[in-house]
Amino acid sequence: MKKLTFIILVSVIAFSTSFGQRKIVNLPDLPGYVTLKCDFHMHTVFSDGDVWPTVRIDEALRDGLDAIAITDHLEYIPKKDFVPADFNAAWKIGEGYAKTRNLILIHGAEITRKMPPGHINALFITDAALIAKDSVWDAIEAAVKQGAFLQWNHPGWKAQQPDGIPRLYDIHLKLIKNGWLNGIEFYNDSEYYPLVFNMCKQYNLALMGNSDAHGIISELYNKPEYINRPMTLVFAKERSTAALKEAMFAGRTMVWFRDMLAGREEYAKPFFYQCISVGKPYFSDEKNIYFEVTNRSDIPFYLINGTKDAPATITLAANSVTGIALSKKVKSPLVYDVRNILTGEKDVLRVEINPNQVP
Amino acid sequence: MKKLTFIILVSVIAFSTSFGQRKIVNLPDLPGYVTLKCDFHMHTVFSDGDVWPTVRIDEALRDGLDAIAITDHLEYIPKKDFVPADFNAAWKIGEGYAKTRNLILIHGAEITRKMPPGHINALFITDAALIAKDSVWDAIEAAVKQGAFLQWNHPGWKAQQPDGIPRLYDIHLKLIKNGWLNGIEFYNDSEYYPLVFNMCKQYNLALMGNSDAHGIISELYNKPEYINRPMTLVFAKERSTAALKEAMFAGRTMVWFRDMLAGREEYAKPFFYQCISVGKPYFSDEKNIYFEVTNRSDIPFYLINGTKDAPATITLAANSVTGIALSKKVKSPLVYDVRNILTGEKDVLRVEINPNQVP
């Protein structure tokens, strides 16, 4: 029974206390922007999820997130015999809880239809109940009226798109034309959809990456190779709801899951260079100079297709310093492909790694 | 058989390669100094250790160390029927290997006698064979002639000091008088000796903390609560052998094992403040203001004995951000004892944690 604990907690808060910790996720800011770690898609017992809304907030703190949206289904409420439909329940329960813990909670809901248009998250809304309309177009219009950012979820989900290939249907194109579709999930849970890159580039939409968690995050992503849950990195002017929203509408996002980053080159390139630093040579012998590359991020980088006579591949492990022996025969700059930073459906980031030579 | 692998490796190095990674240990520098992570006591098959010298270097990189000393016993060579005594063997094998990997390898040896004086590590020597003398005094004198820093090892080790209480014998006092004893182990393996703090303060010696590893580091310190092996943090003017030596003779050290730091207040206080940052209030309600304390180090800090009406205790978890609800009734600065930063045999560091108020 937590009754007394709860009472004690409340009164202790009244007389000062400290909360649980938010983990530091090592990802750099971009010049002029702060990098917000976000997950904009998850469920609770108010639709088909397994947990109470405060669990989602505690999980987010533990994972070091800055912002989440709880997005219970508007049309799929399988627990309604026991938990009456209340489309704003998670928001009402979570708002204050998040505020005292310095987590940005985004009011959201999932418009849940068959394909097309499939499932669409409405984010930054003010009243989910007003969006629960029979016609999907009416629902979307109601969300837009509330200033919503609309995200098309898992466009290649096989339950709705059996061949797994995302396609823009007429309704999507119409939404885009209206400026009403603002982002598409590239990552959803453990899936990703490479073609989404093309759609986002063509129509200037934000790449999104989210967990779509129904169960418990620490059980879903408990293997070391996951590093963290799937997330959307948003480059915002400051750490606030308004700045987050502005950045998302402006499409300033990258997505991250496991050891794979994806984003437009204009964000991916400075992001990579903010993660690493290249040292001056620390030693040399007859044949080689030796220098170090420091990767201060939680993401390893796999450099491949190296310049002739340079190491063909280099792994820059996360939070590590990598020593490199470079043949003195190498005169040209060291150029590499970063195998795990996607900048397009079939493109990866190309970077230079040059020892910081003493002049 | 690694023969071909070795040949391949050598030729690859000739034509560039990258080495294994050195982990980043999150510990701050002090103003004007770089913090070098060091372990000055370990063994190999050249005395009673279980591994080849290069293993010690690989282990050090994996643990994120800047410097190690391999200190095989001069007088205890139990493997000599199979491995002939060569007091400089580890140095000869390791010197080049360490150089190409940017690890500072200190030439060392352990003078291994019964108490008094017990075991003494000679560090920064040039030829261990010249130190292998019958008389302990001759041995020490030979080491000093080579410019050695002398460290008294595990002064409370029960095999030599059955009551576990470190004592300065005449020979130690004589060494100190000569300026020949320069540091004492406060941590050795899993033991620590609180009284060493007094000795080091009284005679201005460096506090030392080392693994004294005979077996395999990753097996000896494989539990999460160990965080890392025992180590000596040295505050050096730069990352070089010479600067390291200067700092050690000057006594600019702290020691770290598990979640316990120890060092003089003049180092411990700025070290703590470099680890943490205190934010502006991010929220307030009728009763409280809410602010965050960020601990960017790998060491958690346990704040206790808090100011009246402030949280009585606060845990600043490692690499985490801690939210604090502070009663508006609290008008005085927030003062805490840091339970796990020792500044003397029975003293802990006292710190202030005040929200960075908007003026």
Add this chain to the structure above:
Amino acid sequence: MKKLTFIILVSVIAFSTSFGQRKIVNLPDLPGYVTLKCDFHMHTVFSDGDVWPTVRIDEALRDGLDAIAITDHLEYIPKKDFVPADFNAAWKIGEGYAKTRNLILIHGAEITRKMPPGHINALFITDAALIAKDSVWDAIEAAVKQGAFLQWNHPGWKAQQPDGIPRLYDIHLKLIKNGWLNGIEFYNDSEYYPLVFNMCKQYNLALMGNSDAHGIISELYNKPEYINRPMTLVFAKERSTAALKEAMFAGRTMVWFRDMLAGREEYAKPFFYQCISVGKPYFSDEKNIYFEVTNRSDIPFYLINGTKDAPATITLAANSVTGIALSKKVKSPLVYDVRNILTGEKDVLRVEINPNQVP
């Protein structure tokens, strides 16, 4: 959205499927009995817990349990603004789910009052709604009428018993006299109450050990030293609800948490001997014989106070074989105290470990 997944799942079940796995917990049966691993105290969103009832069943399978009771509070329903009180909700949701997964789900409820009598779990009930009475005595009587096994929860919980000392109040004694109180929690969550041993012995009640989980089991017990959650081991005639109930009323239980077992000697002794086997000597030299002790259980055993000239202490690690060198001088049987098997408030089990000599 799990809608389609759910539909697919259902149809797949219709056409055969396999469920998630139940971990094998290595604990022996007793002669004539099967050892059922049980947790009789936990909460869901239907009182002050954080999860849906099916989560409790999935957790139980993952932990290798045979039986659980979900015991939401009857009098403390803090989520009732969003989740209407339904005292039988967890049972209704979980019954079929548990059946298809071969987990014994016990219908239960927690009668939640101030001390005395404190909190009492009614187990093996048929309708929790009928137990929700104003008077605690009426509530208990209603439970008994349904055939309930009554368990007094956390009798030394400081929120109700500030000095932490469990006490039998008049109402408890009256319940015992009526045969209505059948067990007392020795373990609750991370606490244990040694004095409960005396009460259970004096009045022939069952020792109980339970998690009282409100949050998520895999997060609450995620450290290696926990081994598993707290649990009650019940020695039943077969693996069925009826046999479980019979065994509990007969008091045939032990309790387990971390590396500590507790139970009456009549169960603890055969349990220990079922866990281990002692081998014939595999080697001998001038001074010693060498033999092995195999511990096939998930619990380590710490043997202390060994017979003269025998090893003073022996650790029989879990799921391991321990080699023992025994001096030939030892003529008497090897007798040890098992430090982590409690058989009374201040008693531990005494055992013999003798090599299985060739005749």
Add this chain to the structure above:
Amino acid sequence: MKKLTFIILVSVIAFSTSFGQRKIVNLPDLPGYVTLKCDFHMHTVFSDGDVWPTVRIDEALRDGLDAIAITDHLEYIPKKDFVPADFNAAWKIGEGYAKTRNLILIHGAEITRKMPPGHINALFITDAALIAKDSVWDAIEAAVKQGAFLQWNHPGWKAQQPDGIPRLYDIHLKLIKNGWLNGIEFYNDSEYYPLVFNMCKQYNLALMGNSDAHGIISELYNKPEYINRPMTLVFAKERSTAALKEAMFAGRTMVWFRDMLAGREEYAKPFFYQCISVGKPYFSDEKNIYFEVTNRSDIPFYLINGTKDAPATITLAANSVTGIALSKKVKSPLVYDVRNILTGEKDVLRVEINPNQVP
């Protein structure tokens, strides 16, 4: 310094002690045979390995092995400037150490030549020095004279066989004809060579699987997916050196690494059926019966290509019980391929899984 510790250890042994534990590896015996877990290929500082021989024995106990062979190279002694060549050193150091710990240590050496014949381990020898001959044929003959079991190592190792395809050269065929080649490595370190299956079947040789460890086992195989190091499972009449040797010459082996087992069907089939047990139905409803399959081994089994209307795939997780819902429409026996039990270069084991019906 371990001097005193060592002395204490010795005297304690004289007066009884207990050694470190040998982990229990959950793998069944076959009818009439005991399954010995073995690794017949590893190195120490006496050739190009990194550790002292006793480390290999400690590692083997920790991994739950029954037998190991230390097989230092006869022709490749890169550390000889510091460690003089002594081909029997590891045996001399390890023999007594292994005996008191009940580990079977096999005297071995690696004949290390270019391809053909490549590298050949001589196992169960009596004096490695007598095998160090210039001519490889002389070396092999000398080993055979000592009664050696000869194992061809890593036949597809790219350093010797650049296309990775194992080939029997004339010398191998000649050895086979003489009855002098007795086994071939199917697993070596992290590699495996499917074609070895054909060679072993055609010429009736033992399949072998070994670590070929040079570094530290706990660092080489420290990921959960490895489960354990590569090993050879030998089906011996008893746990003794002689019985092990007899079984190996008789070819009664399987090999195991990660979650992949390989061996002839005559061993693989009973091995699988000893690992699992199939229960009686525990529940049934309109459409299905429900039954459990228990896998008491450390190896998961992946059943695929299931009978029509039965689950298409079933994962029997290690040390777990799997529940299965089986459509009542299924009338024929349930037949599956076990994807991770190889019985030939391209074959997997086919098994039946039928609920143990009440008659």
